Amino acid sequence: MKTIKCEDFYFEKKNDEEDEEVDDEQLLDAEAVEQDTPAERSGHIAVVDRNIMYVWGGYKNAENHGFFDLYLPRNEIWTYNMESGVWTKHLAGGSLHSSMSGSCGVCVDGVLYLFGGHHARGNTNKIYRLPLRTPSLDKGFCLCVCFGVFFNWDSPGRGWNNHIHILDLETSTWSQPITTGDTPSPRAAHACATVGNRGYVFGGRYKNYRLNDLYYLDLDTWEWHEIVPQQGPVGRSWHSFTPVSLDHIFLFGGFTTDRETLSDAWLYSVSKNEWKPFKHSHTESPRLWHTACAGPDGEVFVFGGCANNLLSHHRAAHSNDLLVFNVQPKSLVRFCMETILQHRERLSSYWDCLPKHLLHSLKQRMARVNTLGS
Numbered sequence: 017m018k019t020i021k022c023e024d025f026y027f028e029k030k031n032d033e034e035d036e037e038v039d040d041e042q043l044l045d046a047e048a049v050e051q052d053t054p055a056e057r058s059g060h061i062a063v064v065d066r067n068i069m070y071v072w073g074g075y076k077n078a079e080n081h082g083f084f085d086l087y088l089p090r091n092e093i094w095t096y097n098m099e100s101g102v103w104t105k106h107l108a109g110g111s112l113h114s115s116m117s118g119s120c121g122v123c124v125d126g127v128l129y130l131f132g133g134h135h136a137r138g139n140t141n142k143i144y145r146l147p148l149r150t151p152s153l154d155k156g157f158c159l160c161v162c163f164g165v166f167f168n169w170d171s172p173g174r175g176w177n178n179h180i181h182i183l184d185l186e187t188s189t190w191s192q193p194i195t196t197g198d199t200p201s202p203r204a205a206h207a208c209a210t211v212g213n214r215g216y217v218f219g220g221r222y223k224n225y226r227l228n229d230l231y232y233l234d235l236d237t238w239e240w241h242e243i244v245p246q247q248g249p250v251g252r253s254w255h256s257f258t259p260v261s262l263d264h265i266f267l268f269g270g271f272t273t274d275r276e277t278l279s280d281a282w283l284y285s286v287s288k289n290e291w292k293p294f295k296h297s298h299t300e301s302p303r304l305w306h307t308a309c310a311g312p313d314g315e316v317f318v319f320g321g322c323a324n325n326l327l328s329h330h331r332a333a334h335s336n337d338l339l340v341f342n343v344q345p346k347s348l349v350r351f352c353m354e355t356i357l358q359h360r361e362r363l364s365s366y367w368d369c370l371p372k373h374l375l376h377s378l379k380q381r382m383a384r385v386n387t388l389g390s
Contacts, residue, residue: 059117087115207257256308314344
């Protein structure tokens with residue numbers, strides 16, 4: 017396992033106010049032994065850039081403090097290479113002043129944007145950016161859209177809402193569009209997915225109820241539409257909802273009104289307006305408040321999350337397992353790669369004839385095969 021201190025990984029704050037550093041160092045237990053994989057966690061964020069998944073934040077159980085929660089180090093970023101299957105820990109610098117859980121993260125043109133979250137002193141609305149690679153030359157005008165949020169509804173003027181907020185990445189300014197149509201009810205812990213010019217919202221929690229309704233927002237006209245498929249998943253919160261093609265969105269896990277942690281998976285077809293159960297081999301691995309990222313070969317990588325009732329008085333079963341779902345058919349290139357690796361002893365002498373990018377990918381996959389076989 018490699019630990020890399022890289023100045024390219026440097027958090028920058030997007031607004032001008034001075035941040036007071038949150039003293040959460042007492043919550044960060046130093047691990048005696050370096051780990052080859054990220055620590056177990058829930059409430060973290062994960063994004064994908066090219067074939068690399070980036071994991072940051074979240075919390076786990078404190079080792080020596082009973083049932084207290086322990087935030088993961090704020091300067092620690094883990095990357096997972098989807099071709100080689102190798103985890104690498106990076107140490108980031110910059111102006112991120114607190115460890116957090118429950119943040120939102122999105123990757124745009126190789127830059128991670130981090131918004132909000134909960135830390136030792138409460139919630140935040142700060143925005144941070146973290147360049148993950150050299151700036152893209154074709155970067156255009158970009159917007160981030162945020163829907164819904166939950167505050168303490170016992171506090172005056174704060175509560176459940178169904179607001180839409182837009183962040184202009186060029187000017188670092190927020191705005192609120194005027195929306196029309198069938199607006200979703202207020203909620204929290206819902207999941208969103210973008211397919212084409214539509215932003216889909218499924219489920220979430222409102223007070224003590226977990227919902228199973230489905231809406232989409234036309235990002236050109238800002239009009240809401242409620243979708244009513246025949247049958248479908250049970251109501252849930254803390255689930256994942258991941259676009260895997262121009263026509264399919266993958267739903268996994270979550271938490272029901274009856275406080276059951278789920279391990280079921282579904283595929284929603286945009287063109288057919290149809291839910292279908294998705295059979296998989298991880299039915300014994302329920303998850304809530306996990307992350308799910310689509311890979312380049314039709315796979316979905318589910319990392320972390322909690323495997324039991326997070327709201328009970330029992331110790332939370334946070335996980336650091338990586339669950340892989342083969343959601344889409346393998347590409348012809350993927351089939352060829354697997355065949356070459358299967359017959360590598362006979363074909364390795366011809367590898368140098370391949371284009372450089374294919375040779376690099378093949379060597380990455382070969383490293384993964386060697387790792388698994390060792």
